[in-house]
Amino acid sequence: MESTVRAVGRRRALLGLVAALAGVGPLQAARAEEIKVGLLSQFSGVYSWWGVEYQRGVDLWLAQNGGGKVGAHTLKVVNRDEGGANPQRARQLAQELVVSERVQYLIGGAFTPTVLGAADVINQAKVPYVICNSGTSSVTNKSPYYVRVGFTQWSVSVPLVKYAVEQGSKNAAVVVADYAPGADALEAFGKTYKSLGGTVVGEVRVPMGTTDFSTYLQRVRDLKADTVFMFMPLGPMSVGFIKAFKDRELDKAGLQLMATNEAAESDLPAVGDAALGLVTALHYSPFLDNPTNKAFVAAYKAKFGADALPSIASLAAYDGMRVVAEMVKATDGKADGDKAMAAAKQMKWDSPRGPVSIDPKTREIVQNVYIRKVQKFGNQLGNKEFKTFTAVKDPWHEQNP
């Protein structure tokens, strides 16, 4: 029985191979009307905030562009739920989107593992992937079809450290969550700080999922630094740490807490007034004072309600769609990954976050990084920028060409 199975299997595999070769053809055919874009995000589970935000960014862009009209073509967005930080699932989804749905572009990706999971697929199929999150710099090296419109940990950490040193910081402790982006942040903070003459008095790695920070704060207190750089993923860890920091009155003990993405407006209500005065460095805040952003926020509120505020996620998806549209224009709707990427590399535009461009060498976004403080806007907590580092290129790529 086994040999018959094998024979059948082999014949089927051969047929399959023929079908595959034939299938390559239709993949290249131009579709004049509808161009599908695959949106990969977290729609279920603990990270579903990302799904909601990406969807909003995409929807807003579509609404502002006649339902997705780009020249003679119409963009249609197809969602898939990554369902957690699961690279195998992300790969399967990418594969399904490319093979079954015939998407020409992929957009989204909430985390580094899920973005990396698709690397193989986009390399084989030559499908551009517009990364909206994932702070790890090395990701864009894994495929020439990645272009990032989010931010990298290095690009926001270096300006923060520079600011801290300017303010007279001499000894710093670095507290990060113990996972890959955390390790990136540790390196970014540490190396930069040392190169600017500071001393890193200690590094504290907090296991993922920690909710009780008492031990780690005790450690920090014992390290006797004047500045604490932190990196935690958005959500319970970030909120918990900042609150605990204030609860333990470490700020009163002379420690200045500095962070990057941890004061996102979406998390601030959970932290509450304990966040006031927190200094962070990031590329965007809905309270950013420039005309493009004001219009963007107004349109966002008009569409999603007066209480809604855009975030780095919805912004990234919004800008990401713009990049996709440019690529569609450049290829005139044909599935030509190389031509699309060539066009993307030339892009420059006015984003709500300020003037941005895509670095042709690294395919990373080049943008402003703002140093901000948390303050109250009316009765909402938000970030007010007071210093700008313009046109920041990703430092990791600069140091590792």
Next chain:
Amino acid sequence: MSTLVSLLIDGVSYGMTLFLIAVGLTVTLGVMRVVNLTHSAFAMVGGYLALWLVRSAGFSFYLAVPMAALLTMLLGLAMERTLYRWVYRSDALGQLLMTIGITFVITALAKGIAGPSIQNIPLPVSLQGNWVWGGEVGAVSVSVYRVFLVAVSAALALALWLGLERTAFGARLRAAVDNPSMARCVGIDVPRVFSITFTLGCGLAAIGGALGTQMLPLEPYYGLKYLVLVLIVVAVGGLGSLRGSFQAALLLGLIDTLGRYYLPALGAFIIYLCVLGLLLVRPRGLVASTS
């Protein structure tokens, strides 16, 4: 020195919270041998109810926690009388799966009602801040909230112990744990004892959940996330043993806190390595039940 004191208080308060949540489960497992994996979800329900009472109904924290516990007890009783009749009928694996199923439903409901983001109950001013004593060098700073936790948990533990040792009901419960069939022969209404115990257990879990939100923040997946911790306390402590789960919870809290401080590289590992070790040496838990 001050660090050590701080760490000890942190570890003990963490352990005591776990004890409150786990004690109901250990008795449930000990008395009726029912694998009730929904138990940590009751702690979450208690937490959310307290949050709602404080935030929306404006009750003070000190009132909201007992009220939330009462409400959770009512819910627990209602479920025990109805849904759990099905659970009792299954074998161990079936109970495990069914109660996980119930946890899933409660999780989904929590997500729908309270939203996916994490929340914790705002502490009243009287519990905020730190007590500091000692001079400039070696000043000891402890969180008021944590001391409160330790005090309340200790009081509850004492009340439980007294209840178990000194009351008639306690005697019946101990009999039911040691030898259910014999207890029945002697005329003890074991199912009724169990219903009451189950309900009390839910109430205690609710208190633990409501009090502990600063350490175990509320979110829909609470019931699944902290289930493992609760199971560890029960398994290591020994099924059905109050004393065992108390010891196990304290041990867990201290090992976790001290471990994370002194051996940060091992961090989350420590607990599981210790659990492995403990269970290998004493498979029936620290205080093995006699039956």
Next chain:
Amino acid sequence: MTSVVSPVSTAAPAAAAVPGPGSADRGVVAASFLLQRWRWADLALLVLLLCGYLFAERHLALATSVLVAIVFALSLDLAQGYGGIETLGHAAFFGVGAYAAALYATHVSPEPLSGLAVAGACAAVVGALTAFAVVRAHGLTQIMLTLAVATVLYELANVFKGITGGDDGLGGFDVAPLFGRFAFDLFGHTGYWYAAGVLLVVYALCKALVNTPFGLVVQGIRENPVRMRMLGVPVVPRLVTLYAVAAGVAGIAGGLAAQVNRVVGMDALSFTASANVLVMLALGGTGRLYGAFFGAIVFVLLSDRAAVINPTYWLAALGVLLILVVRFAPRGLSGGLKGLR
């Protein structure tokens, strides 16, 4: 192989069946032993695989993941359904196999079949090592031990990020064409048939195993370990062997997943993965091998579609389904169907 071992207690209830002794159970237990033989129904599985290929033409990635899940569920069935070892940490072996295959492909050779063998072997070794502790424990302690082992392995994968890639996952390795001819392409044809082939071989081996005296002995141990000991059966060594075999099969499933997807993440070792396979088996029914097929297919397809339709309510629906299945079809969906006849 032909006669049922008579000392097996017929008073003890069969795994996951309604409790309580009685003549009805004697029939149930006897029937479950008879089911192990090769039947015409097994050919239906072949048909199933062919249908799967035809209907899932454009969703081969999903179909392949179903096949991988079936292999994984089979491994759990061996340990739990046949051996009565309750485990909440079976994903540990899946993960070990996955990482082993990925590391083998990266550092040694991208040849898939040898990679699969390595994956299975590594997982079996880990299984054998942990078995000594696990099989001697019972009830909650046993569950906690398996959970602790899985968690320790998970944390280890995080600690050794340099090797495993940590949260980023381990990717970027090549898998050579199968038999030197069939390349693993984007369309997934080779992947599907590779997985199907492995599944058939694994199933055949499992089936053969449960029909050997060894297989019957472990079922006896599941029913009544004390009795078996009295008969002079070395209970612990038998269970250790079973556990190691089950771990090896789980490792093969993991290796398969790694090779077909060309990426491995830490989620392969997670508690969720262990819980998922347990749910699959609950849905499908333990102790009959068919249950693995039912459960895995239903679970993977449902969770995939549910994620598209309405992810929030998927969890609630799953919970309700679990409650109903345990209450009304305690021997799983495949058992429930049998009951209808």
